[in-house]
Amino acid sequence: MKPAIAWLRRRAEDVAAGLLAVMFLTFLVQIFTRYVINYPLAWTLEVCLTVWLWLVFWGAAFILDDRDQVKFDMFYLAASSRVRRILALVTAVAILAGFLAALPATWDYITFYKIKKSATLRIRLDIVFSVYGIFAIAIITRYALRAWQLMRGGSPDAVSQPHEQVAIE
Numbered sequence: 001m002k003p004a005i006a007w008l009r010r011r012a013e014d015v016a017a018g019l020l021a022v023m024f025l026t027f028l029v030q031i032f033t034r035y036v037i038n039y040p041l042a043w044t045l046e047v048c049l050t051v052w053l054w055l056v057f058w059g060a061a062f063i064l065d066d067r068d069q070v071k072f073d074m075f076y077l078a079a080s081s082r083v084r085r086i087l088a089l090v091t092a093v094a095i096l097a098g099f100l101a102a103l104p105a106t107w108d109y110i111t112f113y114k115i116k117k118s119a120t121l122r123i124r125l126d127i128v129f130s131v132y133g134i135f136a137i138a139i140i141t142r143y144a145l146r147a148w149q150l151m152r153g154g155s156p157d158a159v160s161q162p163h164e165q166v167a168i169e
Contacts, residue, residue, distance in 0.1 A: 012062035016055060023051040043120040050118070050128050057131045061138035066146075081156065088156035092147040099140045106136055 030044035076087055110133050113125035150156060 009062065012058070016059050016063060019051050019055045019058065023048055023055065026051070046118055046120050050123070053128065054131045057135040061135040084156040085150055089147060089150040092143045092150060096140060096143040096147060099136050099143070103136055103140070106133060 026044050026047045034040040110129050116125045
């Protein structure tokens with residue numbers, strides 16, 4: 001199972017790298033047309049903003065791990081292992097409950113936007129905002145698994161997706 005997850009994670013990183021490349025190339029086109037030939041293109045801004053939106057939510061859903069998040073954990077780290085497990089479980093259940101409660105409204109919001117299109121590229125906005133639905137489902141899955149592991153006695157400090165270690169020589 002771990003090799004399959006590692007393979008999927010690398011593919012998610014490939015998608016993120018592709019999104020960064022698209023955003024960078026579009027940004028270069030934007031600079032060239034605006035400052036070199038003095039003919040700004042409106043679609044370049046829209047592509048950059050849409051790709052940035054996708055990059056942020058895609059990365060948060062599939063690439064960032066719990067340890068990559070900014071958190072205030074002074075009291076958590078000072079607590080015993082049992083208290084940390086309880087705190088981690090309460091946190092996982094709260095995040096899970098919040099995202100599950102918001103999922104129907106999120107789905108309604110995304111599907112509502114099928115009636116609107118973007119300004120210059122004429123892309124349906126439900127496609128643009130669908131990445132948030134993907135993100136929400138990924139977070140629900142991640143924290144459901146985390147809560148399950150904690151209820152079964154798993155370590156509250158276990159890392160769900162270990163990063164590859166890179167040796168610096």
